Amino acid sequence: MFIEKKENYTLVSSNEDSFSDFFTAFSKMKEAYKSEHLVLDISKNINITKEEFLLFLSDGKKKHDKSFxxxxxxxxxxxxPQNFNIVPTLIEAEDILEMEAIERELGF
Structure with missing residues (x-):
């Protein structure tokens, strides 16, 4: 796993070969980044099921005014689920972060 601090968020990139390995590593580090906006860039080498994606829903970032x-x-x-932020590119992830920042400013 690679962690890179960007200007407005932290980018976590996977280098693991399985979802289980990636999720275990992510679970260990996520507490340290609970007060930051997170973008997870998951390797195309990892095949993820719907049920595995849903494990990320319990993150609770929205209730702390943080984006995920x-x-x-x-x-x-x-x-x-519709409230699940998953996009195909990093540019679109950055767009989501901007849109959610605007929503927070407007009180949504």
Whole structure:
């Protein structure tokens, strides 16, 4: 796992070969970054099921006014809840972060 601090968020990139390994590593580090906006860039080498994606929903970032976005271009987003931020590119993840910042400023 690679962790890179950006200007407005922290980017976590996977280098693991399995979802289990990645999720275990992420679970160990997520407490340290609970007060930051997070973008997870999941490797295309990892195949993830809908049930595995749903494990990220328990993160609770929204209730702490923080954004959480997953970058994974293989996912079928129609199978996931609407409030789940999953996008195919890092540029779109940054757009989501901006939109959510505007929503927070407007009180949504």
């Amino acid at each position: 976005v997953i970058v994974y271009n293989i996912a079928n987003i129609d199978d996931l």
